[in-house]
Amino acid sequence: MAELARNEYIKEASDYLRGTLAEGLTDEITGAIVEDDQQLVKFHGMYLQDDRDLRGERARKKLEKAFAFMLRVRISGGVLTTKQWRALDWVARVYGNGTMRATTRQTIQLHGVIKSNLKATLKAIDEQLLNTIAACGDVNRNVMSNPNPYQSKAHAVALELARGISDHLEPHTPAYREIWLDGEKIAGGEPEVVEPIYGKTYLPRKFKTVVAVPPSNDVDIFAHDLGFIAILDDNNDVTGWNVTVGGGMGMTHGEPDTYPRAADVMGFCATRDAIRVAEAVVTVQRDWGDRTNRKHARLKYTIEDRGLDAFRAEVEKRAGVKLAAAKPFTFTSTGDRYGWTEGENGKAHLTLYVENGRIKDTAGGAGMLTGLRKIAEIHKGDMRLTANQNVIVANIGGQERAAIEAIVKQYNLIQPASGLRRNSMACVALPTCGLALAESERYLPDLLTALDARLAAYGLSDDDIVIRMTGCPNGCARPYLAEIGLVGKGPGRYNLYLGAAHDGSRMSKLYAEDLEHDAIVATLDPVFGAYAKEREPDERFGEFVIRAEFVTRTRNGADFHANTGAKRAA
């Protein structure tokens, strides 16, 4: 049996995620923590990062790297009260870098929190009945749920399931309270007692669960380890769930045995069995997952290796539930419905566009941070984060609407005209992400401006075309599920992927490599041109590039790396 991955020993020795974190916090002379603790702190929802913009100058100035922590809040289904919103906004301004980051998984990240402020920050978050437990790490992460409020009934059920799974799979270790909230130290005890589901070493790798309510696939159900698709009857009541397993994006350039994979639909289960099924999927992955190679440890590889049938059988055995055949369902898109909508409950909802999820005030631009704070100060409903890095002001009462509209105008919180921009996402990347090979969040807006000009020339400005960019192949903005995907290869260089399905059901295909800004525009321009000329009525860009043979269709898994490259000289 091959050597276990290093992290396995760290987890084993950590005494349920304590490690030496408490001691590390008392060392005021460095902003960092020791290496092993850097792995453990992820389970507590934090990452040690350093400002890469400043790396060059620090050593000469006799300063260590500009260390700071990224905190990821655990928000099941992305629903926050306005009070919680105001608190996070305050924390971001006082202890963070003055921005909030709406993520692709429906939560808020804070960047730039220095070590000496971690406890105060986590206390403030705790006071709002929020925490960062297991927002990262080899555990079940934040559970996403379609936030769309205009199907209030189904949404309520979906959110309930999301929260149920999230709570059920939350790590039990008291380490978090002990270390960050000065809670009583509770002695180790029997592994099974401390972590009945995970045990001492938790999961082989991160684990992500989502809940979707058709026809919206905004949560990108096929990108996650585990998913539940609500099956609705004619009056929009949830009858049960299709269970999906084995989705994931992450891969490594030049390593073909790592690949993004769209999840399989494993079967159908009733609502009362859903949590038991979820637990079974987690424990099978806990025992079957590859703990020797972290690049091969996600559930998607377990299923590729063992086969879906064997996996399903083991899950049914452990859950004591027989899965029925999957029920039919249709997704129409992965995007958000911007602007005002009416819900079944008669309340109004406002979906606001947030450029790449970065909630901040931009000189001359939108006053996102202040604007949303102002709204949270008067709003009586709730605030919701979408899986597309946007924000929904939900359940707005009739009388509130005018006041909120006024704030929207005052702070210029308007959605972009361009269909491409409306359907765009970029991951964080530089300067905080330690794995970034290229810019993403800070660059995409400029690229979009250039591409919009070309689209306008072909009269395609209003078309919804999904474009996503990431600074490395890890795929945090799910670029392989975008009709246009750009993945960082090196400074200023990107690989271009085309041909994913608009509804998020099919992965894209590598079209061209190592493109810099001008080359990206030049490469896409003729494809846009052809799309404008040759498209069939309502044909989506992602479908067109395959039919028009610019790229071949990606079936699944390892097929992602097969017959890549431009098939048609544009």
Added chain:
Amino acid sequence: MSPSPIPKTAPFADDEIDVLNRVVGPATAVQRAWLAGFLAGLDAQQGAAANDALPAAAQQKAEPLTILYATESGNSEKLAGDVAKSARKLGFKPSLVDMADLDVASLAGVKRLIVIAATWGEGDPPARAIRAYKDLMSEKAPRLDGTEFGVLALGDTAYVEFCAIGKALDERLAALGAKRIADRVDCDLDFAEPAATWIGATLKVLAPEVAPDAKVIAVDFGAKDLGAKPAPNLNVVEAEVTETINLNSSRSDKETYHLELSFEGAAPAYKPGDSLDLYAENDPAYVDALLTSARISDAALRGEFIKSRDVTTLSLKTMETYAGFGQRYVKGLLEAGTAKTWIAGRQLIDLIQQFPVALDAEKLRALTRPLSARAYSIASSRSEVGEEAHLLISAVRYRTHNRDRKGVASNYAAGLKKGARVRVKLKPNKHFALPSGDRDIIMVGPGTGVAPFRAFVQERRASAAKGRNWLFFGDRQFTHDFLYQTEWQDALKEGGLTRMDVAFSRDTPEKIYVQHRLWEKRRDLIEWLDGGATFYVCGDMNAMAKDVRATLVRAYADVKALSPEAAEQAVAALERDKRYQQDVY
């Protein structure tokens, strides 16, 4: 007296008698008295057999003279030393008293008293003199009838409270019944000349009345020439800038420069705790703006202004001179007594622009004073950096009355490039020095106050000192303003530092300063001090140093359950034992 007082009958050869006549003939009373005492003493020295030829008067003692000085950065102390030297020549028996060690009661009965006092803070006494100064101002002070005195005040016209302490002492002594035999002189930063003149004149007046008939001055053969021990080089020397680094991150709103200076041949023999006087130049842009505002173009004047005149400081003195040029408004300000407030935050250029008056080169020059050197704590130890000296200089920049202001020397330093040559002078500070290696030290140095402690740590490391070293540092932001962070990390690893506590004021909603950390750690602090540790404070005088001292007093009161008075005494005792040392500015 006759040109040839030595009778032919004297027991000398004729040619010897001529020589003696040439010397003794024109000699003054004092010189003869001295000679008499000298010869008498000489015999006594050589233990010559008791000799009835010995003039009885030879026993008479020299006149005592007390020289009291209150100093922070050593100028007054140096002058006091000069006074003692020349006084001795004139036949006094001078005794030097640092006000830090003065017991006011001991002033009673002093016949002749010379006081040299500097003013600090905003018209405060030098820190170490505060205790005695308070006593002197209180009813603890003895009557001084029968004391003759003179006061020399050191100060800086840039401060509104110019020479406040010298003035106060001058009045107080008179009030206590002492007789002022020399008028006080208030010296500006260029004190050398006026001080020398005052000293000469005052000593003459104080000089003992010597009648022609045989008076004898006892000569103290024990008196050592002050210049005896090899003194370090205290002259202005040139140095080359071999390294310059702004230690603050590019995100900081501050700039603090680490400068490395190397000297041709040996560096001035500095000790950790000493400072360097830096002879800076003015910003040519400012000088040009000034000249333009004054409608003067004069290349020579421009050159002189840049190199050697203080063209920024606006003092009441300047205002008076300016009013003298017939500027009515300024005259009005002075008469109304509002000039003090008007000059606050303003510079010479504001005066000239706001109240124009016809000026020529000479008049404009009359509004300036010599550009004085600025002191910078040396941030290195020769035992680690050899013939180099490192400085840590914070660029003083601020905005007042809608104009961006730049500190002259600090911005000159900030602008220095590698290879530039600068002029510096060693400024020793024996009141801020390391104890023996086996003693513990506690160093409190926020901001640039940390400079001398870098020297301390280097020295303790190089000398493998056994004592423990505890550093308190503070600044604005941990990430952007942690001066010398990686050096401290190394020092903590290899033991050059035993402990370090930091306070960053802009990382949290409520500001945290070093004194808060001192308070948190008060138990350990008092324990260290009880164990004989020396406590050092360097940096900002007005806010920080006062708060730190107050905090230490509170710490004593809290940890040892002492009354506020007793706690104050505990700290005062540290100061008297030279175990509370500060170098603040």
